Each structure stands twice: as C-alpha cells, then as structure tokens.
Amino acid sequence: MPTLLGIIDKYKKPEKSRLYLCKPDRTTIAELTEAYNKNLSTNYNGIHELSFDIPYLVNRNHKYVRNKNVDLIRGHYLIRYERGNEKEYFIIINPKNTTNNGVEVKNVQCYLLPYELNKKIIREFSGTKSLYSDVGSEGVLNETLLAKSDWSVGYIDADIALKHRTFDVSEQGLIEFIGDLSDLYDAVIIWDTTNKKINFYKNEDIGTNKGLSIEHGKYLKSLEENPDFDSVVTRLYVYGNEGISFASVNPTGVPFIESFDFYMYPFKRDDITREIIFHSNYMSDSLCHAILDYNALLDSKQGEFTKMLERKKPIQENLQAKQNELFVLQTQLNTIEDELAVANATMKPTDSLITQKINKLSEIASKNTEIDTVKNSLQSIDNEITVLKNTIAVENNFTREQIIEREKFANELVWSNTSIFEVDDLYEEGKKELLKVSQPRISYSIDMVDFLNVTKCQRDWDKLVLGDLVTIKYHNFGIDILAKIISIKHVEDTNSLSIEIANAHDIKNGFMTLKELFNRTVSSSTTLDMSKFKWDETTKNTHEISQVLNDTWSAIDREIKAGVNESVDISRKGIVITDSNDPKRLLVMQHGVLGLSNDGGNTFKHAITPEGIIGERIIGKLLLGEKLIIGDSNGTFTINGNLLTIQDLNAKPRVKLGEYIKGAYGLQIFDKTGNQTILDENGMLQTWQQNSVDNVDGYNPLTLEVFIPSETLSIKKVMLRFKLLQFRAYSQTTESGGGTYSSTSSGGGMYTSTSSGGGTYGSTLSDGGVSKTTASGGGRVQPTLDRGVNVEYAYGTTEPNSTGHSHQYRYVIKHSHEIEIPSHTHDFSVPAHSHSFNVPSHEHMMNIPSHDHTFTVPAHLHPIQHGIYKSTYARQLSVHINGVNRDYELGGKFNVDRHDLNITPYLVKGQWNTIDLYSSQLGRIDATVFVQALMGYNN
Numbered sequence: 001m002p003t004l005l006g007i008i009d010k011y012k013k014p015e016k017s018r019l020y021l022c023k024p025d026r027t028t029i030a031e032l033t034e035a036y037n038k039n040l041s042t043n044y045n046g047i048h049e050l051s052f053d054i055p056y057l058v059n060r061n062h063k064y065v066r067n068k069n070v071d072l073i074r075g076h077y078l079i080r081y082e083r084g085n086e087k088e089y090f091i092i093i094n095p096k097n098t099t100n101n102g103v104e105v106k107n108v109q110c111y112l113l114p115y116e117l118n119k120k121i122i123r124e125f126s127g128t129k130s131l132y133s134d135v136g137s138e139g140v141l142n143e144t145l146l147a148k149s150d151w152s153v154g155y156i157d158a159d160i161a162l163k164h165r166t167f168d169v170s171e172q173g174l175i176e177f178i179g180d181l182s183d184l185y186d187a188v189i190i191w192d193t194t195n196k197k198i199n200f201y202k203n204e205d206i207g208t209n210k211g212l213s214i215e216h217g218k219y220l221k222s223l224e225e226n227p228d229f230d231s232v233v234t235r236l237y238v239y240g241n242e243g244i245s246f247a248s249v250n251p252t253g254v255p256f257i258e259s260f261d262f263y264m265y266p267f268k269r270d271d272i273t274r275e276i277i278f279h280s281n282y283m284s285d286s287l288c289h290a291i292l293d294y295n296a297l298l299d300s301k302q303g304e305f306t307k308m309l310e311r312k313k314p315i316q317e318n319l320q321a322k323q324n325e326l327f328v329l330q331t332q333l334n335t336i337e338d339e340l341a342v343a344n345a346t347m348k349p350t351d352s353l354i355t356q357k358i359n360k361l362s363e364i365a366s367k368n369t370e371i372d373t374v375k376n377s378l379q380s381i382d383n384e385i386t387v388l389k390n391t392i393a394v395e396n397n398f399t400r401e402q403i404i405e406r407e408k409f410a411n412e413l414v415w416s417n418t419s420i421f422e423v424d425d426l427y428e429e430g431k432k433e434l435l436k437v438s439q440p441r442i443s444y445s446i447d448m449v450d451f452l453n454v455t456k457c458q459r460d461w462d463k464l465v466l467g468d469l470v471t472i473k474y475h476n477f478g479i480d481i482l483a484k485i486i487s488i489k490h491v492e493d494t495n496s497l498s499i500e501i502a503n504a505h506d507i508k509n510g511f512m513t514l515k516e517l518f519n520r521t522v523s524s525s526t527t528l529d530m531s532k533f534k535w536d537e538t539t540k541n542t543h544e545i546s547q548v549l550n551d552t553w554s555a556i557d558r559e560i561k562a563g564v565n566e567s568v569d570i571s572r573k574g575i576v577i578t579d580s581n582d583p584k585r586l587l588v589m590q591h592g593v594l595g596l597s598n599d600g601g602n603t604f605k606h607a608i609t610p611e612g613i614i615g616e617r618i619i620g621k622l623l624l625g626e627k628l629i630i631g632d633s634n635g636t637f638t639i640n641g642n643l644l645t646i647q648d649l650n651a652k653p654r655v656k657l658g659e660y661i662k663g664a665y666g667l668q669i670f671d672k673t674g675n676q677t678i679l680d681e682n683g684m685l686q687t688w689q690q691n692s693v694d695n696v697d698g699y700n701p702l703t704l705e706v707f708i709p710s711e712t713l714s715i716k717k718v719m720l721r722f723k724l725l726q727f728r729a730y731s732q733t734t735e736s737g738g739g740t741y742s743s744t745s746s747g748g749g750m751y752t753s754t755s756s757g758g759g760t761y762g763s764t765l766s767d768g769g770v771s772k773t774t775a776s777g778g779g780r781v782q783p784t785l786d787r788g789v790n791v792e793y794a795y796g797t798t799e800p801n802s803t804g805h806s807h808q809y810r811y812v813i814k815h816s817h818e819i820e821i822p823s824h825t826h827d828f829s830v831p832a833h834s835h836s837f838n839v840p841s842h843e844h845m846m847n848i849p850s851h852d853h854t855f856t857v858p859a860h861l862h863p864i865q866h867g868i869y870k871s872t873y874a875r876q877l878s879v880h881i882n883g884v885n886r887d888y889e890l891g892g893k894f895n896v897d898r899h900d901l902n903i904t905p906y907l908v909k910g911q912w913n914t915i916d917l918y919s920s921q922l923g924r925i926d927a928t929v930f931v932q933a934l935m936g937y938n939n
Contacts, residue, residue, distance in 0.1 A: 014453045014461070015084040017492060019052065021069065022078040026089070029077075030069050034058050036493050040081070042466045044486040045188045047175075048112040050081060050090045056104035070106050079110050089113040089193040113193040120148045120174035128166040128421060128905040131185055131200065132156055136884055140167070140181065145198065148174060154197030157205065160187050164905050165419035166241045184419050186432060188467075207484055212463035214448060215473035222447040223474055233413040233437040234260050238430035240420035242714055242934075246427040248673040251298070251305035251385075252392060253650060255675075256412075257430055259438040263409045264288050282409065287402050294397045301392055305385070312381045319374045324687060326367045333360045413437060421904075443502045444472060444483070450495035464488065470501060575667075589667065594657070608657075648672070676716070683713050683936035691928040695727050696874055701916035702925045710910030711936040718931050720879070720901040722917060724894075725924035727871035791815035874923025880916040881906040893920075903929075 017040070019032040035052040042048045054073065057064040079090040090110035097106055122144055132153055133139035145151055165184045169177065178198070182189050187200040214220050237256040239245050245255030260283070267280040267288040280288050340353040390396060398406065415433050420426045451457035452464065464470075466488055473480050487500040569576045575589040588595045596606040606615040638645040642665075643658035652674025660668040660680065668680040678685035694702045708715060792813045800806040877894040879886050881903060887893050890901050907913045917925050 014458075017081060017083040020080040020082070021072060022080055022089075024076060024078060026078060026080075028080070029072055032069055032079075034067060034069070037491070038493060039489070039491045041489045042487065044467055044484070045182055047115055048088070048090075050079065050110040052108055054106045054108060056106070073106060073108060076116075078113070079108070087194055091116050112191060113196075114151075114175060114178075114191050114198075117145070117149060117151075117175040117178070118173060121171060122169055122174055122177045123171050125169040125172075125177075126167055127908075128164050130164050130889075131161060131181065131187075138884065140165075141198070144174060145178060151196050151198055154192055154195070154199040156200045157187070157202050159202065160185050160200050163425070164422075166421050167419060184417070186429070207465075207467035207469055209469040209471075209482065210463040210465070211471075212460055212468070213471040213473065214446060215471075216475075219449045219451055220446065220474070221449060223472070223477075223479075224445040225477065225479070226443045226445070228441040231437060231441045232262055232439065233411050233434070234258055234263070235410045235412045236430060236434045236437065237412065237414040238426060238433070239414070239416040240423075240426040241418050242421070242677075243416075243675070244421065244423060244426065245675050246423045246430070247652075247675060249309065249423050249427065251301055251388060253389060253652075257427075257434055258410075259434055260291055260406070260409055262439050264291065284405060286399075287405050290398050290402050291406070294392075294394075297392060297397065301388060305388060308381055308385055308388070312378065315374060315377050315381070319371065319378065320687070322367065322371050322374060324689075326364065326371060329360060329364050329367055333357065333364060336360055441502075443486075443500060444479075445498065445500055446472065447498045450490070450497040452490065452497065453492070453495055464499075470499075472501060575669075648674075650674070677934065683711070683934050685716065685932065686935045687930065687932045689928055689930040691926075693725075693924070693926045695729075695922070695924050696917065696919045697922045698918055698920055701880070701918045702927055704915040704917075704927060704929050706907065706913045706915065706929055706931060708907055708909045708911065708913060708931070708933065709935070712909045713934040713936045715904055715907055715909065716932040716934060717902070718904045718907050718929065719899075720903050720915065720927065720929050721899040722877065722894075722925055722927040723897045724874040724877060724919075725926060726873050727922045728924050729869045729871075872922050874919035874921070874925050876920035877925065878918040878920075879903075880914075880918065882908065882914055907931075 017038055019035050019038070021029045021032055023029060032052075032054060035054055038050075038052045040048070040050050054067065054070055056067055056070055058067045073092065073095050075092055075095060077092050079092060081088045081090060089112075091113055092108055092110050093115070094109040095106055096109075097104070099105075125144065129138065129140050129143075131139060132141040134153075137143065137147075141153055146153070163185050172180075178189070181187065181200075185200065186202070188203050188206055190199045190201060190206075191197075192199060235256050235258045237245075239255065247253055247255040263282040264280050266278045267283065267285070268277040269275060269289070269292070270277065274289070276285055279285060283291075336353060336357050340350055340357060342348075343350045343353055394403065415430065415437075417426070417429060420429060451460055464485070466485055468485055469482055470485055471480075471482050483501040485499055486502045489498045490496070567578050569578070577587040579585060585598050586596075588597070593610075594608040607613075638647070641659075643656060643660060645653055645657075646655040648654050652670070652672070654670050654672075654674065656668040656670075657666075659665050664680070666680065669678050670676060671678050671685075676685065690704055690706060692702060692704055696702050706718075792815065793810050794813050795808060795810050798807045798809065875895055877892065879890055879892055879894075879901070884906070886903070886906055889906075890903070903915070915927075915929060917927055919925065
C-alpha cells in the first residue's frame with residue numbers, strides 16, 4: 001500500500017545489511033547471518049572498508065555449537081555486502097582470531113574489491129597518452145588496468161577523455177597508479193564492483209542536494225570544525241612538463257596566477273556609485289577597490305592580447321622557416337670554406353671555390369635581409385605588447401602603499417604537474433588548483449543520531465549518500481553551510497553514525513560554491529620587485545661614489561642601450577656574439593672558456609675560465625644583497641653563488657652559466673620566452689622537416705617516414721601540413737610486341753532467342769508451267785483395305801418377323817487387293833500462283849557449346865596528346881600514424897587544406913614513425929611534417 005505524502009509508514013522497517021561469503025569466482029558459500037559489529041566506512045573517491053566479527057560458538061536448538069562458517073572464512077575470499085538496493089563486493093584482507101574473557105571470535109577486515117590490484121606492478125611506463133582508447137590498445141587504462149586484470153571501463157566523461165597527460169613511471173603499484181589518475185585527469189573514480197568496471201566522473205557531476213539538514217536538535221550529536229589557515233595560497237606559480245609555464249600566453253608575462261578573494265571577503269561595493277556595502281575582514285577599502293579595478297582592467301585587455309598573439313604566430317612561423325633556410329645556407333658556406341681550406345693547404349686551384357663563397361655570402365646576406373624584415377614585423381607587435389604590459393603593470397595600477405599592503409597577503413606556492421605539456425591545459429589546471437588552495441581548508445567531523453535505524457526518519461533514509469550535499473547548521477559557531485559528504489561511517493549494531501564533510505574550496509562565512517568561486521577573479525598579475533621600495537631609501541647614499549666610476553658606468557650604459565645589432569653565431573667554433581657595426585668587439589664561449597676581445601679576436605684580454613676571471617680592467621659596484629646584479633632597462637646580468645644568469649629586457653632568463661639546476665653544471669641557453677631550453681649539457685633544441693607529394697586513394701596512401709632517435713630527450717612539437725590536390729599524371733603509350741592470344745573461355749549453354757510476333761505473309765509469285773514428278777520404280781503394293789483378297793468375314797442374324805422367321809447372314813470385316821504398278825511418271829500443270837502462310841508468335845532455342853576465340857594483336861603503339869592530365873581532388877583525408885587511425889583525435893576526416901595539426905603525442909622515440917595519408921577517392925596530396933625536439937648526446 002503506497003504511503004501518502006507526509007505520512008509515516010509505521011510498518012516500514014529500516015533496511016538491515018546482509019553479508020555473504022563468496023569464493024574468488026563469486027560463488028556464494030554461505031550467508032553470515034551471525035555476523036555482528038558490522039562497521040562500514042565509505043570514502044569519497046577512495047577505497048571503502050568493511051569489518052565485522054564472527055562468533056566461534058552459535059546457538060542451535062538451545063545449544064552452543066561450533067560455528068561452521070568460522071572454518072570457511074579465508075584470506076582473499078570475497079564478501080558480498082547487500083543493503084536494500086546496494087550491492088558491493090569486498091575482498092578479505094586480514095581474518096584474525098581473538099579471545100577476550102573466554103569469548104572467541106574471528107575478526108574480519110575487508111577492503112573494496114579493487115584492492116585486489118594491490119599486488120600488480122607498473123614498470124617503465126612513459127609517454128603522453130589519453131586516459132583510454134576504445135579502439136586499439138593505446139591509452140593509459142588500456143596499457144595498465146585492462147592489460148593486467150579482468151576489470152573493464154564503464155563511463156568516462158567526455159571532457160576527461162579528451163585530456164592527454166605525460167607519464168614517466170619507473171615502478172609503482174597498480175592501485176596507487178590508478179589512484180593518481182584522479183589528480184592527473186581531475187576526475188572522481190567510482191568502482192562498480194558488481195560488474196567490475198571503473199568509471200571516471202567530473203567532481204561537479206557527482207552528488208545532489210536532496211534536502212538533508214543536520215543541526216542542533218535534529219540528528220546532530222557533536223561537531224568538530226578543523227580549519228587550516230596555513231594552507232591559504234594567493235599566488236600560485238605553475239609549471240608543467242620540462243618546466244614549461246604559461247608566461248608566454250599571459251599578457252602580464254609571468255608564470256603565476258593570483259587570487260586575493262579570501263582576504264577581500266566579504267568586501268562588496270555598488271558597481272555604479274562604488275559605495276562600500278561590506279568591508280573586508282583583512283584588507284583596507286582602498287586596496288579592495290584597487291584589486292577589483294585591476295581585475296576588471298585585466299579582463300578588458302585579455303582579448304587585445306589574444307589578438308596580438310594570433311597576429312604574431314604566423315610571423316613567428318615565417319621567421320622560423322627563414323632561419324632554417326639561413327642555417328642551411330650557413331652550413332653550405334661552412335662546407336665551401338672547408339673545401340677552400342683544403343685546397344689552399346694542398347696548393348690546388350681555388351678560383352671556383354672563392355666564387356662559390358662570394359655567391360653564398362650574397363645569398364646569406366639576402367636571407368638576413370629577409371629575416372630582418374620579418375623581425376621588424378615581430379618587433380612592431382612586441383612593441384604593442386610592451387605598451388599593453390605597461391598598461392597592466394602592477395606599479396601603474398596600485399599606489400606604493402597599496403602594493404606594500406598587497407604583498408602582505410601574497411602567500412606563494414609552486415605547483416607543478418609534469419604530465420601537462422600544453423600551455424593552455426597548464427593554465428586551466430593552474431586555475432583549478434588555485435581555487436583549491438586560495439581558501440582555508442575546512443573540514444567537519446560530525447557525530448549523528450543513527451536515523452537510518454529510526455522508522456520515524458524514513459523520509460531521510462535515502463538522503464545520506466556519499467558525495468551528496470548536506471546542510472550543516474550550528475548558530476553559536478556561525479556555521480550555516482552546504483557541503484559535500486566525503487566519508488560515512490556506520491556501525492549498525494551500536495547505532496553509531498558519523499560523517500565527514502569538506503568545503504576545502506570555500507570560505508567559512510558565506511561558503512560560495514565551487515562554480516561561484518571559479519567564476520570569480522583569478523588574476524594573472526605582473527611581477528613586482530618589492531626591493532625597489534627598499535632601495536629607494538638607500539639610493540640617496542650611493543651618490544658619493546667617485547665621479548670616475550659614475551662616468552665609466554654612464555659610458556657603458558650608453559653602449560649597452562645602443563647595442564641593437566647583435567649577432568649570435570653557434571657553430572663548431574663555439575658561441576660567438578658580435579656587432580655588425582663594430583666587428584672587432586666580440587664575445588666567444590668555447591671549451592669551458594668565455595672570452596672577450598676588442599681587436600677582432602686577435603687577443604682576449606678579458607676572460608672567464610674554470611680557474612677564475614681574467615681581465616685587464618674590472619669596473620663594478622658593490623650592491624646591497626647576497627648576489628651581484630648588473631643591469632639596466634635592457635636586461636640584467638646576475639651572479640648568484642656559482643650561477644651566472646643573463647636576463648633580457650622582459651626579465652626572462654636567456655643564458656645561464658654554472659650550476660643552472662641542482663647537480664648540473666655548464667651552459668644553458670633559452671629561447672626568447674625564457675621557458676624553452678635550446679642548449680644545455682643534455683642536448684640541443686633542433687628542428688627538421690620532411691616533405692612528400694604523391695597520388696593517393698583509399699588503398700594507396702602518401703607515406704612520410706620520420707625517425708626520432710632514442711637519444712631524444714623530449715619531442716617538443718611535431719606539426720603536420722597537407723594540401724588536397726587533383727590527381728595528376730604524365731603519360732605516353734608503351735610499345736606492344738604483338739602476338740596471338742586466346743580469349744577467355746565461354747561455358748556455353750542453352751539460350752532462348754527473342755520472340756517473334758508472328759503474322760500472315762505472302763510468298764514470292766510462281767510463273768507456273770508443266771512439270772514432271774520424279775519417276776517411280778513401280779512394284780507390288782499390298783495396302784491394307786476393307787476389300788479384295790485376304791478377306792475376313794463376320795456373321796449376324798436378322799431380327800425375327802412376326803412369325804418368328806429370321807435369316808443368318810455373313811458380311812466382310814476387311815480385305816486387301818494385290819495390284820501391279822509398272823514404273824511411270826505423272827505430268828501435271830502448275831499455274832502461276834503464290835502462297836500465303838501464317839507464322840504464329842514464337843521463339844527459338846539454341847545451344848552454344850563451351851568455346852573460346854583466338855585473335856592476333858600485331859606490334860603497335862597508341863599515340864596520345866602529350867600534357868598534364870588531372871582528375872578528381874583528394875577528399876576525406878584520413879591520418880594514420882604508426883598504423884593507428886588518428887582521425888578522431890585530430891578532428892578528421894579532412895576536406896580542406898591544413899597546416900596546424902599537432903601530432904606530437906603520437907610519435908615514438910627510438911624508431912621510424914610512419915605517417916600514412918589516405919583519400920576516399922583518387923587524388924593527390926602535398927604533405928610536410930615539421931619536428932622540433934630537444935636532442936641529447938650519444939655518449
């Protein structure tokens with residue numbers, strides 16, 4: 001009988017759990033009805049635990065006898081837990097016997113079934129991969145969980161499935177490895193132990209608010225609040241694989257993001273009048289106003305910066321291409337110079353080589369002119385970016401007092417995730433991580449009335465679900481929050497129920513939701529050197545330095561600021577830095593020595609060697625601090641301990657010399673972003689490309705072979721470009737030698753001709769005349785007739801008359817005549833006439849026997865019109881890499897030209913990588929693959 005809304009069904013009893021002992025293959029052995037002290041602990045995004053006791057003696061017919069189930073329980077057997085619609089499998093870990101005051105029990109400890117993976121090991125697992133591939137064997141889960149167990153994949157959220165992460169695991173337990181995937185892919189793992197499936201959900205998609213409220217006087221017995229204010233972070237430095245940061249795509253050019261929301265709370269102002277509605281608990285109103293204004297400025301400028309980057313990207317690609325061309329020309333020049341040196345040494349003619357060198361130098365000069373033009377275009381955009389950076393610089397948007405106050409709340413933390421190799425992904429993951437750490441971590445431990453065993457509370461029974469939202473109220477503590485249940489502990493026999501809730505992403509007062517927090521400002525502020533304000537107090541004391549020193553510094557300062565024509569050459573001679581306007585002044589780095597010359601390299605009067613610094617004249621200034629910094633507005637030169645660092649005008653490191661990372665010594669050079677290493681002791685950043693053009697169809701692809709050496713430290717970028725063209729052929733017939741050939745045999749058979757419609761037709765006319773028949777030889781003929789010789793008779797009787805008189809008579813049945821016909825002919829006359837005949841509708845059957853035909857083909861040529869012959873375009877282009885179809889990941893199939901397909905994750909180091917491009921129809925493809933990799937040295 002259904003229960004009316006609001007009416008308690010007093011006959012409805014609370015659900016009790018039932019435990020079943022099963023073998024590893026899930027065969028049920030027995031129901032453990034005598035189990036007691038059942039303690040179930042469920043954990044959000046974790047492994048659940050179950051424990052219970054089994055008595056050695058049970059009451060049977062008023063007698064205590066040995067419990068047979070005690071002897072059936074074994075380690076690694078399974079326990080099936082059922083309660084209402086719930087069903088879970090646990091694995092027995094530690095069954096142990098205990099006795100206390102003569103009471104003997106077996107205590108059974110269990111973990112959720114996935115714990116069976118604890119003894120599986122992952123070794124030497126590396127590469128950039130998606131979480132799972134439903135086709136093929138690639139994917140993290142395919143290569144680990146699915147390969148090592150009978151578990152399968154259930155549900156994976158689409159956003160999670162699209163993510164790629166980089167791995168480098170030497171050895172790790174499988175269950176621990178799977179647990180780490182939760183953080184790497186920002187997912188919540190739910191194990192389906194009934195069907196042995198693993199599921200990956202987004203956190204925000206789990207849990208609902210069913211209206212359960214816990215407060216004083218309703219279910220609440222005790223509450224413990226655990227805030228952690230030391231964990232608050234407002235400035236998060238974010239780094240990914242190989243130390244990459246998002247500074248290059250950040251309008252402020254810094255590798256960190258900021259959020260001061262916690263310290264600003266609950267500041268609120270009128271958006272129009274700017275009237276303050278609520279004051280901050282920590283910050284001054286002035287600083288709160290400035291932060292909100294600054295955040296609004298950043299939001300308004302983000303679009304401008306994005307457009308600048310979009311304009312800059314093709315120019316950078318063009319510059320890279322021309323620099324590659326210049327490298328080829330310089331390599332060719334080196335070859336010519338080597339040949340010229342050999343010719344001079346062996347007294348051979350050099351005129352031709354000198355001409356080649358002059359021509360090559362001309363080509364190089366022309367290419368440098370092209371590069372300068374491209375660089376000027378880049379510089380124009382960089383100037384716009386510099387103006388933008390100045391606009392959003394912290395020091396230009398905050399007062400000195402506001403900056404000092406703001407820095408008091410700058411709690412810094414470095415967060416890195418080596419599995420992320422894309423800058424955009426890194427930025428998004430960084431924002432999510434900042435949301436987790438920018439608020440005090442607050443958790444609550446709550447002891448409750450076990451309302452699951454109270455009939456009157458039946459309307460709330462289904463509201464206590466792991467991951468669901470629950471309202472907690474305690475007015476004396478000012479607590480009124482909505483939070484997620486992260487742990488439930490329930491002991492049925494003792495009516496003990498406790499939960500833990502966590503709102504680690506929110507502020508205690510107000511408790512914004514995760515979505516609300518995410519939509520609030522996470523600003524990317526600019527770098528600020530706080531020592532600038534400290535040094536303001538000391539600069540007035542530095543003016544007593546001698547005028548000679550100041551004059552020297554001023555002269556050097558002018559030279560540095562004027563040095564805009566620098567040329568950096570990395571070759572077999574080392575690294576040579578010169579100025580085309582003053583070629584006698586140069587810097588050379590080679591063989592552990594950094595030398596400086598002012599006479600074109602004839603002598604090096606200033607040098608840095610492993611033994612020390614050598615120089616005719618060293619001029620400097622003792623700076624306040626622990627490190628030597630030399631610089632101006634164009635950059636800085638820093639010596640800190642055993643490390644020398646050169647930074648450009650954007651404060652990005654470009655050269656490091658010394659111990660550039662812990663335990664690594666030598667020279668390290670960066671690109672202009674300051675994030676990408678192009679040279680260090682491990683290797684050098686190199687680029688190359690391969691092009692091919694060919695006709696294709698659905699069975700014959702265009703193939704590109706790309707070799708990635710095993711010494712490659714990392715594959716930075718692999719880009720695929722292609723154009724869809726028309727099929728193209730150049731043809732002339734071939735000569736045939738002729739010969740006699742047989743056609744293919746025919747099997748023969750019975751065939752029916754086409755039907756005729758029939759009709760009446762007239763024959764041709766005859767002139768008539770007298771004709772003779774053919775002669776007859778005559779002879780004796782004896783036809784069989786009813787008269788003549790050989791007569792056969794029959795007898796009959798007439799009908800009697802009135803007197804009874806009748807006659808008997810005889811009559812002839814048949815007879816024949818024997819006649820003699822002599823040889824003779826007959827004359828007959830045929831008058832002129834014609835014949836009409838009627839042909840009915842009909843058809844003819846004919847039988848064709850099995851046969852073949854023999855024919856002779858003489859030697860011959862087929863002449864054609866010479867030219868280029870074109871046909872259909874390549875369409876529905878499909879990309880296969882190392883035998884795997886990558887259309888889904890790359891967004892194919894393709895019907896337009898592409899130049900921006902990033903295939904980096906799909907190439908493998910230490911082998912030839914095959915890229916096959918198919919077309920659904922006859923066509924032609926022009927394709928190029930570009931590779932950028934950090935190459936190591938083969939020792």
